[in-house]
Amino acid sequence: MTDPCDLPATEARRLIGGRKLSPVELTESCIARIERVDHAVNAMVARDFTRARAAARAAEAAVMAGNRLPPLHGLPLGVKDLEDTEGLRTTYGSLMFKDNIPKADQGFIATIRAAGGIVLGKTNTPEFGAGGNTRNLVYGATGNPFEPTKSAAGSSGGSAVALATGMVPLATGSDMGGSLRNPAAFCGIVGMRPSPGLFPSEKRLLGPSGLGVLGPMARSAADLGLMFDATASYDPRDMLSAPLSPDEATSRAAADLGTLRAAFTADFGFAPTSRQTRALFADRTARLAPLFATAEDATPDCRHADETFAILRAVNFLASFGATYRTAPERLGPNVRANVEEGLGYTAADVARALHAQTALYWAWQHFFTTHDVLIAPAVTIQPRPWTELFPAEIDGAGTKSYYHWLALAYAVTLAGHPSLCLPLGTDEHGMPFGVQIIGRRHADRAVIEVAKAIEAIGAATGPELTRPVPDIGKLAAARPISGMDGFLAMG
Template sequence: MSDPADLSACEARALIGRRALSPVELTNACLARVKRLNPAVNAVVSMNEDEMLVAARASEDKVMSGMPLGAVEGLPFGVKDMINVTGLPTTFGSLIYKDNIAASDDPIVAAMRAAGGVVLGKTNNPEFSLGGNTRNAVYGATGNPHDPTRNAAGSSGGSAAALACGMAPLCTGSDTGGSLRNPAAFCGIVGYRPSPGVVPGNGRSIGLFHFSTSGPMGRTVDDVGLMLSVMARADRADPLTPVVDGRSVWNPADFADPPRTDAARWKIAVTEDFGFTMTEGIIRRAFAKRVDYLRPFLSQMVEAFPDCTGADRIFAVVRGVQMLSTHLAGVRKTPERYGPNAIANVAEGLAFTVEDVSAALTDQTAYYRRWKTFFETTDFILSPAVTISPRDWHELYPKEVDGQKTASYYHWLSLAYASTLSGHPSITLPIGRDEMGMPFGLQIVGRRNEDAKLLSFAREIEAICNANPEMAFPKVDINALAALPPIASRPGFMEFE
C-alpha cells in the first residue's frame, strides 16, 4: 500500500471496513505528514496527539470486534478554528480569544465523532474568518502547498492546505462569500457549499440570513459527499433546516452515494464572470480551455448566466448587517484589539441606512426569483471558482484585478458570492493548473435543494477531467515542500497591517 495519508476518505474508509487498514495506522500516517509538512505551510495550528490516538484505538477496537462502524469510522478530520473541539483552543484567529479553550464540541464535531471520526486538530483561518487570505495575529500566515510564498485563500485556508498535503482526509469549512470554495480552488482540493439548512449551524448571529453555512472539504467529490452525509442532520435550532416529524427533509444517505448520471443529458450554462465580476485574464483563459475540453462530453452547453443585477451592492449591505450583529459592540469598545478587516466591516456596515437595508433585502428576493426562473431551463452553471490566480500571501487582499481597483477586501470573491446571494449549492473542483502553474478551480452551481443531484454531476465531471493528465487534480510535491524552510521564518509572517 502507498502512504495511507494519501488515500481519499472513501478509499481509507473502505479499507478500514475490510480490516485492510488500521485506524491507528492511518492516524499515525496523518500525524507524520503534519510533522513533515506543516512547518512549510502552517495549516494545522493546535492538536492533542494523545487524545487522537485514543480515539483511533477505540475505532480499531470496534473494527476488530465486529461492531457496527460509523460512516467515517477511523478517519481523521481537521476542524476550522471557528468551531469548538473540547479541550482545544477556539481562537477565531483573534488575539481576544487566544487563550479560549473549548469546554464542549460544536454539533458538527459531535456528529463526526459519533460517526467514528477522529479529530486531528484545528486548522487556521483569518481573524473571525474575515477575508480571503488565511493570516491572523495568533498563528500567523498559511501558505499554499503548491507554492508557500502564495496564499491559500480563505477563510478555510488551513483546512484546504491540510487536505492538499495529506494531513487529513477530511476537514470542516465554512462559507459566506466563498470561504471554503476559494481555498479549495487555490489549494487543489474539493470544497462544497450546501443549500441553506442542509448543514444546520448555531454560529449565525442572524439565523434567518442564509449567507453563512458550514460545509465539507475533501480530496474527491465522493469524500465531500460522505462527510456531508454526517454533517447534514435534523436540528430545529437552525430556522433554515426544515424538520418534519423529527426528520430532515433531506436524506443524508443520498449525499454519500448519489446516483450515477450521464453528464451529456443535462443543460449546462457556462460563464466566466456572471456578467459583473472582475475576472483576471489568467482565469478567463484557463476557464475557456476547460470549457473546450468538456464540450464533447456536455452536448447541451451554452454561454449564459442568470440576471445578477445589483449583486455587489446586495452582498455588501446584507453582509454589512451581519458584521454589525457580531462585531459592532467589540469594535466600539476595544478597536485596538481588532484587525483591519473587522474595522473595515464595522465602518462599512454603519455607513448603510435603514433604506439601504430595506432595498438590499428586497433586491435579494428579486435576485433569488430571477435565479429560480433561470434554473427552470438550466440544470447547472459552470464558472471559474475564483477571480484570480493565487498571489503572494503578504498582500492582505487584492487591491486590483487586471488594473481594475477592487471596492473592498471581499470584492474579489464575487464569483463565489454570486450563488451565495441566491442560496444555490456550489462545488469547487480542482481541474489542472493555470498558466502560472497553480491549481485552477472550476465552480459548478446547481439548483437550490438539489444537492445530491449536484454531487452526482460533479462526480462525472471529476472522472472526465481525471482521465486527462493535463486536466487531472493537481498534486502537491511532498518531497519538495518538506525541503522548504518553515513559513514562520519568512519576513512578515505575523504582520497584518
C-alpha cells in the same frame, strides 16, 4: 507505495471496515505527514494528537470486536479554527481568544464525532473568518501547498492546505463570500458550499440569514459525498435547518452528463474576472462543453449583487462585532473593523433595498434553472498571489471596490442560496491549481456532487487539465519554515 494518509477517504474507510487498515495506522500516518511538512505551510495550528491516538485505538477495538461502524469510523479530520472543539484551543484567529478552550463541541463537530470521525487538530483561518487570505496575529500566515510564498486563500485556507498535503483525508470549512470555495480552488482540492440549513449552526446570530454556512471539504467529489452524507443533519437551534427530504437523504443516482443542459459564465455579468482566469476557464469550457447534452454561455441576472452583498455582509458583521467595536475597537483586526464601520453607515432603507434586491436575484436564479440543469463558473477571479498581499487592490490594473470585491464570483452564488462545489481542474502556466464552481438547483446538493464525480471520472481518463493536481511533498518537507518569512506574523 501509497502512504495511508494519501488514501482517498472512501478507500480508507472501506479498508478500515474490511480490517485491512487500522485507524491507528491511518492516524499515525497523518500525524507523520503533519510533522513532516507543516513547517512549510502552517496549516494545522492546534494539535490534539494524544486524544486522537486514544480515539484511534478505540476505533480499532470496535473494528476488531465486530461492532457496527458509523460512516466516518476511524477517519482523521481537520477542524477549522472558527468551530468550537471541546478541550482543544479555539482562537477564531483572534488575540482576544488566544487562550480559549471550549467546554463543549459545536453541533457540527459533535455530529462528526458521532459519525466516527477523529479530530486531529484545528486548521488556520483569518481573524473571525474575515478575509480571503489566511493570516492572523495568533498563528501567522498559511502558505499555498504548491508555493508557500503564495496565498492559500481563505477563510478555510488551513483546511484546504491540510487536505492538499495529506495531513487529513477530510476537513471542515465555512463559507460566506467563498471562504470554503476560494481556498479549495487555490489549493487544488474539493470544497462545497451547501444549500443553507443542511449543515446547521447553533451559532448563527441572524437566524433568517443564509449568507454564512458550514460545509465539507475533501480531496475528491466521492470523498466529499461521504462526508456530506455523514454530517448533513437537522438541528432546531438553527432557524434555517429543516429535516432532510427523502430525496436529499437517499439520492445517490450517478449523473449522466449527456442528458444535462449546461451553462457557462466567466463573470456572472459583473465580476472582475482577470484575463488569466478567463483564458483558463475558456480552455476548460471547451473541454467540458461536449460532455453535456447542450452547452451555452449564459448567466442568471445578478444585477446589484455587489451592493447587495456589501450591505448584507456588513449587517452580519455588525451583529457579531458591533459591541466590541464600540467599546474596544483596537481588539479587532482591519478586515473586521472595515465591515463593522461599513455597517454603521447603512440605514434601514439600505437594508430593505438589499433584501429586496436579493429576493429579485433569487427569483432570477429560479427562472434560470428552469431551462438549465447545471451552471459552471470559475471559482475565483484571480490565480494565487503572494500572501503578503492582504487582499488584491487591483485586478488587471483596475482597482477593486473593497477587500472582498475579488470574491464576486463566489458571492453571486451566496446571494442566490444555491449549492456550489469547487472542483479542481489542473493548473495554470505557473503550476498553480485552477478550480471551477459547479452550481445546481437549490437543495439539489447531491446532484451537484454526482456531476462533479462524473467530471472527475472523465478527467482521470483524458488528461491533467480535468484532474486534481498534487503538491510535491518532498519539496515541502525540504522547504524553509514559513514562520521565518517576512510578514509572517503581521497584518499589513
